[in-house]
Amino acid sequence: MQRYTDKKGLQELSRDAGIHTIIPRLAILAETESDVAQAMEDSAAEGLPVTARGGGTSIPSQSVGGGAILLQRRNAIRVSRDAVVCQPGVVKAELNRALSREGRWMPVDPSSYASCMIGGMVANNSSGARTMKYGSTVDYVEALRAVFPGGKALHVAPVSIEEALSADVRTRSLVSLLLENQKTIAQERPRVSKNSSGYRLERAVHDGVFDLPRLLVGSEGTLCVFTEATLATRVVPKWRLLLIVESPFEELDRIVSVFGEHSPSAIELVDKSVFRLMGRWERVSKYSRTGAPYLLFIEFDGESGDASSKMEELAGSKVGSFDPLVLQSQAEISDAWEVRSETLTIAQDVKRGTKTLVPGVEDLVVPRERLGDLVKLLADQFESRGLEYISYGHAGDANLHARPLLDITDSRGGSTLDSLMEECFEAVWKMGGSMTGEHGDGMLRAKFVERQYPKTYWIMREIKSLFDPKGVLNPGVKIIG
Ligand SMILES: Cc1cc2nc3c(=O)[nH]c(=O)nc-3n(C[C@H](O)[C@H](O)[C@H](O)COP(=O)(O)OP(=O)(O)OC[C@H]3O[C@@H](n4cnc5c(N)ncnc54)[C@H](O)[C@@H]3O)c2cc1C
Structure with missing residues (x-):
């Protein structure tokens, strides 16, 4: 374990991709899980809050803090038949390369995939362009290892409700809390296909199982520090097809509903003006045939069948009236997705x-x-x-x-x-x-979480105090007061 207090290093850790700048007191580089546990114990003894940090790409200020910044550059990957075990310092792009050698993938690719890490993705419940078909990170987490305040390292996996109700005091309290309030939790859940606000209460109890990993996903470093994640993987699709349509902002809804009928894997919006503002027009000009300000990237894929059959289906439908540009070669499709991913990276410099x-x-x-x-x-x-x-x-x-x-x-x-x-x-x-x-709540939206969940915020506070009674982990982020 290494501890750093040099001014330049701390300055670099004082920002993530958000708007807050906070100089930490020190940075700790943990090389093993025991280091993580030791760092948490030492920080608690010194009265220092701990902020776990991966790639530092989070937007609402989550990986900055005034205490100790805990870094793990542990990046081992173990691929098995239909899952992969990753240490938290694995960069998503690196995981993609390792899985593709086995003909598999983990389909959640945030646009920051070239620098964000598995620890950060799990902690933020990150999503990607293909979430509409393949879900968010929470849908892939099978088990976790984590260090909890006090320094205890645990393997965390789903267990039956009966087992959970006869486990340790914390687990029993947690499961009872969730079971007693299941109806209110279900009523207050936003009616959306993806959500990173508050804790994932609605995912923790399902099919007779208490799924603690799913409750910890999206906790933004406020409940524990992950030291390993077991993620489900899938077979890489056999074919892909990308259609590009130009659109004014007001037309979006109509286009999405017409194309949505054909089960796309992604419908992504690209704002051409970002590229114009940054002198990068050449990146989008090849997809621009009209003066419309937006591009919609609509992708279809499949583990069976082929792109030609999909093209036939689309040709005989209302889709044709939008005169889409059709990309079928893998190189063209990858290049177009790079353009989509660049949007925020470029926008940050506007x-x-x-x-x-x-x-x-x-x-x-x-x-x-x-x-x-x-x-x-x-x-x-x-x-x-x-x-x-x-x-x-x-x-x-x-x-x-x-x-x-x-x-x-x-x-x-x-x-x-x-x-x-x-x-x-x-x-x-x-x-x-x-x-x-x-993106999560971070510090930027923490004060609004209670208003999003007026009836269940108290449960989230209770969970925070069950795991982190002294408020050591990421204070000011997500759950406050
Ligand atoms: C250009 C750009 C594009 C983006 N595109 C997307 C996108 O398409 N989809 C998307 O979902 N997000 C996107 N984001 C947001 C961000 O990149 C993701 O949330 C990403 O997964 C965060 O990973 P990270 O490693 O950078 O985490 P960090 O920023 O380092 O940390 C994020 C949170 O995780 C916690 N954390 C980190 N490691 C651990 C750990 N080991 N244990 C416990 N907690 C931990 C931190 O305390 C913090 O609360 C984008 C950001 C940028 C700058």
């Missing part, structure tokens, strides 16, 4: 004087049939304030990444962001949606 594209309402998600209402909400909210904005993301999941250009170092900009968050979140909750589909 500047207009002191204005930048700020997060806050960057991850709203609503029930799929309300996509049109979300599009209208965002346009109204930004345009009524005279704000320039970009919008892109996972149209197929009705999960849009919209960011206004704002100077939040200025108090007026800060209060504009506050009012945008207030009004957008209220509207999204009324639609049965969530304020975050995949």
Whole structure:
């Protein structure tokens, strides 16, 4: 185990992809699981909060903190027949390469896949372009190893409810809490295909099983530190087909519903203006045949059948009226997906004087049939304030990444962001949606979590105190007060 206190190193860890800068007191590099346990014990003894950190790509300020930043660069991968065991420092792109050698994949690819790590993906319940067909990280976690406050390392796997009810005191309290409140939890669950706000209460009890791994997924480093994850894998699809359609913002809803009838694996929105603003127009020009401001990437894939049969099905449907550009070669398809993934990386560098594209309402998600209402909400909210904005993301999941250009170092900009968050979140909750589909709550949205879950927030607080009674792990993130 190594401990660092050098100014330059700590400065680098004072930011993630969010808007908060917090200089930590020290950084700890754990080389083994025992190091993680020791680091947690030492920090507790010194009264230092602990923030686990992977690739540091999180957006609502989750991997920054004023205490100890706990890093694990442990990156072993063990592939078995239909699962893979990963240490938390495995970068997703590296996992993809290891799995593809075996003809398998784990289909959740955040656009940050080249630098985000498995520990961070599990802790954020990350999603990707193909979540509409393949689900989020929570759908792939079979078991975990984790170190809990106090320094105890445990293997965590689903067990029967009976077994859980006769286990240790914490497990018994937890299961009873979830069982007694199952109805309220089900009622308050957002009606969306993906959600990263609050704890995943609704996933913890299912099919007569207490699934602690699924409760810990998405806990944003506030309940434990993961030291290993066992993830389910799938066979790589035999074929893929990518259609690209140009669209104005207002047409999104209609296009998504027409293409959605043909079971796509992804429907992704790309905002051409991001590329124009950053002088990278050549990246999207080859897909642009009209002046429409947005591109929709619509992908189909299959483990059986072939692309030609899918093309025949689509040709005889309403899809043809949109005159899509059709990409069939793997090289062309990969190149197009690179363009989609680049959107946020490029957007993070967009500047207009002191204005930048700020997060806050960057991850709203609503029930799929309300996509049109979300599009209208965002346009109204930004345009009524005279704000320039970009919008892109996972149209197929009705999960849009919209960011206004704002100077939040200025108090007026800060209060504009506050009012945008207030009004957008209220509207999204009324639609049965969530304020975050995949990025999580972090520090940025922590104060709103109670309002998203007025009837079950107390359960989340109870869970936080069952696991972390002294509030050592990631204070200020997700669950507060
Ligand atoms: C350009 C860009 C594109 C993005 N695209 C997507 C996208 O398509 N989909 C998506 O879901 N997200 C996306 N994100 C958000 C982010 O990349 C993901 O949430 C990612 O999975 C975070 O991984 P990380 O390793 O960077 O985690 P970090 O930022 O280091 O940490 C994230 C959270 O996990 C906790 N954590 C980290 N390691 C551990 C551990 N071992 N044990 C317990 N807790 C831990 C941290 O404390 C923190 O709360 C994007 C971000 C950027 C900057």
